[in-house]
Amino acid sequence: MHPTRATVAASGEPTKLGFRPLYMQVRDMLVQRMVQGLWGPGEALPSEQDLAAELGVSQGTVRKALDELAAQNLVVRRQGRGTFVAEHDEARILFQFFKLVPDVGNPCFPESRILSAERRAGTAEECIRLGLVTGADVIHVHRIRLLQGKPAISETVTLPAGLFPGLGDGDLIPNNLYGLYASEYGVTVAKAVEKLKAVLLAPEEAEQLEVAPGHPALHIDRLARSLDGSPVEWRVSLCLTDAFHYHSDLT
Amino acid sequence: MHPTRATVAASGEPTKLGFRPLYMQVRDMLVQRMVQGLWGPGEALPSEQDLAAELGVSQGTVRKALDELAAQNLVVRRQGRGTFVAEHDEARILFQFFKLVPDVGNPCFPESRILSAERRAGTAEECIRLGLVTGADVIHVHRIRLLQGKPAISETVTLPAGLFPGLGDGDLIPNNLYGLYASEYGVTVAKAVEKLKAVLLAPEEAEQLEVAPGHPALHIDRLARSLDGSPVEWRVSLCLTDAFHYHSDLT
DNA sequence: TAGTGGTCTAGACCACGAA
C-alpha cells in the first residue's frame, strides 16, 4: 500500500534526509489549506475518513494531525458533527487573547472608543517589529477601551497596510479586530507573545484614562502572528489595574 | 478479553452512569501514584508495555494517558530511554514558572537574599488563600531576589506549615523552592495561577529594591497547586520592570 | 438511520539509547 516512507502530496523527492512523520505533513498541509482560505472560519473540514482517503493515509494519522490542530486552537472538534475551523468570536478572544479580568466578577469584553485611525509610512521600530521593509505603509489605530463603562485601556494598534487594504478608510472599525482580520481579509491570528511592564502614565495618557498623571499602569506589548507565523499586528496597551488584573495560567 | 466497559482497578461498580474513558482512569491512577510518591521526581515509570499488562489495557490506551501527562509537564518522555517523572530543576522552573526575563539577553535564574523566615499563625487572608482553617500555622518567608546582580524582586512566600514540617527551622532555604518541596517533602507543584497588577512601591519596599519610593513595579499574586489540585504556596512578588519584562505566550 | 468524532485494541516497523 505504501512505500517504506510515504510522502503526502508527492513533493517529488523520495525524502531520504529530513523526512518528517506523516501526521506532521498532514497537519502542515491542513494549515496550508486554511492559510489559502480553502476553508473559512467556522466552516467544516472534510471528515477524517475523507481526508484519509484523499491523502492516502490511515484515519489514525489524520486524527493525530487534527488533534494537534485542536490543541493549538486552530480547529474545534465536535462529536457527531465534524471538525471546524476555529473562529475569532468573542468567546475565543475572551479566553485566549484577552487576559485583563475584573478583580471581582466575570471576564467581559471591552467596548471601544476610536481616537484616531490613519494610514502612513511606518516608523523604523514599527517596520522592524512587523517584519516590513523600512518605510513601508502601516495602518495605525488608537482607541480607548472601556470596562464596566469606564476607561481602562489605551491601545495603539499597528498593522501592515499591505495585508489590510482599505481598512480604516471611512469604514467602521469594529470592537473585535481579530474577527475583522479573519472575515474581511482572510488573516487568522493564531498566536501572540506579550511583554508586560509596570509604568507610570504620562499626562496625556492619564487624561485619556481619566486618572492623575503618574498613575501606575500595566504596559503590554503584543506581537500577534498569523497561521504561517508572520507578524500581523503590533499592539501596545496601557491598562489600569486598580479594579482589574492580568490573568496568567502557569501549566 | 474485556467486558463492554472495563474499569481499571476494579472499583467495584459496573460503572453504568458516570463511567469514564479507560485512558482517563489510567491517567488518574498514574497521577495518584505520583502523589503517593511511588515514583519520585526524575525516576522512570514502568514501560508502556508493563503498565498495559499490569492494568489489563492495551498499550495504546496507556500511551494516550502518558501523552496527556506529558502535555501537562508532569512526565517527560525520552525515546529509547523511557518515561520519567518531571523534576523541578532550574531549567523547568525557568521555562514554566519564572516569566520575568531580561529585555536584552537570555532568561536567567535569580539569586536570593533571605530577609526573614518564620512560622506563625496565618492571617485570615493567608488561611483563605491556602484553603486552611482560620488560624492554622503557616511558614512565611520574605526574600529579595537579584537578577544580573541587582535587586529586582521582593518576594513573600506563605506555605501551610502542616505540609512542610521543619522548613525554615535553622535549615538553609535554597534558591529553588519548588525543588525543595519535591525532594524534601514529596510535594510537587504542578500548576499555578498568577494575577498581575501595576503598583507604586511603598517606601520600605522601594528601599529593599534600591529605588525611589513611588517607583512603578509589577505586583504578581501567585497561587501554586499540587498534583491533586490543593493549594501549596501563596507567593506575592513585587518586580522591577525597568530592565526586565514578564513574558506571556498566548497560544 | 446514517454519518461524525471518541475510544480501544492489536500488531507492525522505525529511531534512539544503553550495554
Added chain:
DNA sequence: TCGTGGTCTAGACCACTAT
C-alpha cells in the same frame, strides 16, 4: 543486541447529532 518510546495501520464499537 535489546528494550524503549514514536509512528502507522486496520478494524471494532460507542456516543452524539442531524434528518
